[in-house]
Structure formats: C-alpha cells, structure tokens
Amino acid sequence: MAEAGSDWTEGEVDLIVADYFDMLAMELRGAPFVKARRNAALQELTGRSRGAIEFKHQNISAVLLRLGMPWIAGYKPMANFQGALISGIERYLTAHPALFVGPEAKTRANGFAEAETLFFEAPPAPSFEPLPPPLQRIVRKFDPALRDARNRALGRRGEERIFHHEQASLRDAGRADLARKVRWVSEEDGDGAGYDIRSFDPAGRERLIEVKTTVGTVTTPFFLSENERGFAEERPDAFRLARLYDFARAPRAFELTPPLDRCVMLRPANWRAEF
DNA sequence: TCACAGCGGGGATTTATCGC
DNA sequence: GCGATAAATCCCCGCTGTGA
Known part of the structure; x- marks a missing residue:
C-alpha cells in the first residue's frame, strides 16, 4: 500500500490511467457509472485516499487537455501534472491504439429539427505555447x-x-x-x-x-x-x-x-x- | 524563499431514493 | 406527485514536504 505523500509508482499510475480511460469511454458512450465507486475501488487497490485519487484524475485531465483529447466532465484539469503521468498515458495509448475509433466513435447526435443552441463563442486568438x-x-x-x-x-x-x-x-x-x-x-x-x-x-x-x-x-x-x-x-x-x-x-x-x-x-x- | 506535487477537508450543488 | 433525506458530484482552499 502506498504511503500518503509519496510519489505514485508506475503500477499505481497504470491502474488509475486505465480506470480513467475506461470511465471516459463509458461517458462518451453515454453509459452510466458512479465515480465514487470507482474511486473507492482504487482506494482499495492503491491505499491512496479519496482526495488523492480525485486529485490524480484532475492531473490526467490536464494532460488530455494539452493533448487536445476529451476529458471526463467533472474532473477539471489541474494547472500542473507530473511527468510519470505522461509516461502512463503513453503506455496506455500504445496498448490501446484504437481508442475512440470505431464503435466508440459513434455519436449520439441524432434528430435536430430545431435550431437548438449549438453555436457558442470561439476561443480567444491563439498564443503559441509549445508542448513539453x-x-x-x-x-x-x-x-x-x-x-x-x-x-x-x-x-x-x-x-x-x-x-x-x-x-x-x-x-x-x-x-x-x-x-x-x-x-x-x-x-x-x-x-x-x-x-x-x-x-x-x-x-x-x-x-x-x-x-x-x-x-x-x-x-x-x-x-x-x-x-x-x-x-x-x-x-x-x-x-x-x-x-x-x-x-x-x-x-x-x-x-x-x-x-x-x-x-x-x-x-x-x-x-x-x-x- | 519559492515552486510544485501531493493531500485532506469541506462547502455548494445536483441527483437519487424513500416514505407519505 | 411531492417533500425530505441521503448520496454523489464538483471543485475550492489551504496545508505539508521536498528540492532547487
């Protein structure tokens, strides 16, 4: 079991990254899941606290934001993230190259007879900030x-x-x-x-x-x-x-x-x- | 001293469930 | 159906430890 305050190990990072992508895929499919239960299961596996796991989820969102990928609504991206997470996400994407392609890419955008609110304000003009x-x-x-x-x-x-x-x-x-x-x-x-x-x-x-x-x-x-x-x-x-x-x-x-x-x-x- | 990762705690809000 | 309550969600605040 991990000690509070210690760096996350590669195994712990792999566990939480896999769990995060699983939840993300479910969210994109519109499948229901309970974040608190997933969090509790990770607490069992890693010995980390609820807050630590939630914090790490927000770190993962931060990496995905920088990659231009969707993230789980509710895990607001944190300003910073540690390098071990990048490696963990790279390992996961390497093992799952078809992520979001194929059946997962199906959309629920059906039926749009009315001119519903679709258009919002464009993001501000770009300020080029190179990726790490x-x-x-x-x-x-x-x-x-x-x-x-x-x-x-x-x-x-x-x-x-x-x-x-x-x-x-x-x-x-x-x-x-x-x-x-x-x-x-x-x-x-x-x-x-x-x-x-x-x-x-x-x-x-x-x-x-x-x-x-x-x-x-x-x-x-x-x-x-x-x-x-x-x-x-x-x-x-x-x-x-x-x-x-x-x-x-x-x-x-x-x-x-x-x-x-x-x-x-x-x-x-x-x-x-x-x- | 400062920046940053890691974390605990908790308040506000939303959603689900239950009893009437 | 409706109000009360519980559970879940969202995310903010501020603290500690560490290393430069």
Whole structure:
C-alpha cells in the first residue's frame, strides 16, 4: 500500500490511467457509472485516499487537455501534472491504439429539427505555447486531430448536423424559402469545392460553410486542406468555418470568418513533392 | 524563499431514493 | 406527485514536504 505523500509508482499510475480511460469511454458512450465507486475501488487497490485519487484524475485531465483529447466532465484539469503521468498515458495509448475509433466513435447526435443552441463563442486568438517534449512525442504518435480527420463517418455526421442546423435557423428566422435552398455540397457533389454546405443568412447573403468536426475539445487542432485555405482567401465575404467539437458527448460549435490566420495558428502539415 | 506535487477537508450543488 | 433525506458530484482552499 502506498504511503500518503509519496510519489505514485508506475503500477499505481497504470491502474488509475486505465480506470480513467475506461470511465471516459463509458461517458462518451453515454453509459452510466458512479465515480465514487470507482474511486473507492482504487482506494482499495492503491491505499491512496479519496482526495488523492480525485486529485490524480484532475492531473490526467490536464494532460488530455494539452493533448487536445476529451476529458471526463467533472474532473477539471489541474494547472500542473507530473511527468510519470505522461509516461502512463503513453503506455496506455500504445496498448490501446484504437481508442475512440470505431464503435466508440459513434455519436449520439441524432434528430435536430430545431435550431437548438449549438453555436457558442470561439476561443480567444491563439498564443503559441509549445508542448513539453514528452507530450509532443505523444501527439506525434496519437495525434487526435489526425485521428478525427481520418474518421470520415465523424466528418459526415458533423456536416449533417450543421446542414440541418442551417435549415432550422433559416426556418426560425422566417426564411423557409431560403431553408429549402440550403445544399449539402460535399454530399451531393463530393469534396473539392472548398466548402461543404451552401447556405444563406436571413438577408439572403451566401454562406459557404466548411465543417470541421472533432471528438476532442474546443481547442483540439484540426486539419485544413490547401484547397479550403485558398477558398477562404478567395471568398472571405462568404466563407465560414464551422468548428464542431465534443461531438460524441455534447456537440457544440463556433464559427470562424476569414482571415483565418487571425483566429487560428496555421502551420503547414504536409508537403507536395514534384519533379 | 519559492515552486510544485501531493493531500485532506469541506462547502455548494445536483441527483437519487424513500416514505407519505 | 411531492417533500425530505441521503448520496454523489464538483471543485475550492489551504496545508505539508521536498528540492532547487
């Protein structure tokens, strides 16, 4: 049994990290669980106190926040965390590479006839703060932005949600005529237009919306193609980037308008090699 | 002295359960 | 169905120990 005040051992860290990810997966699935019982079971296994285990849960949330991954609601990320936790999380992710991909990535975002509250304020303009090297290593191995970008089903469901939201908003604004003209361009014509949805504001002005969806949090990075970035520069009057986040749990969104580099930090993510 | 990890305690709030 | 009560959840405050 561990002594209060001593550093957590690798075994203890592995236990609590595994338990945390198990609870997180259940939360994302909408499955019920009682945190106090999980805490009590960990107290039995580790000899740590309730407060110590809860504190460690908040430390794990802090690491996941920095990684752009979702965390358990209720375990508010602490400001700091110890290095042993990073290693523990890396070990867990290495052993469970399919985490949040596949069945777990199913979402509960069904039925959205009304223009319910979906859009909130965008996060403040970025202040670039580099990740500590151990976290950079994890991001390279398990990039949550890349994982979400490769999840085509997730992207499609995000577009569907925004498509219905645009229609409902226009109907609520008394513009059923415009709501009928909203087009899901990427679904009907395929990718390549530089945006996913052609919609309108209540005054009839065009809104060309590119939808970016992640399971992660409000600040989880996302990928933008060169075509999309170029289109945003070409049509700053109409281009809108709809950023849907926390999609598996409680989908929320914010909207970015060009110039995009004033709202987000754009960094080249791949290179085109030509002869 | 200071920063930080680790921790205990507890108040406020929400949710579940029970008895009427 | 409703109010009372218990349990669970959320998260804040402030303390100790340690190492630089």
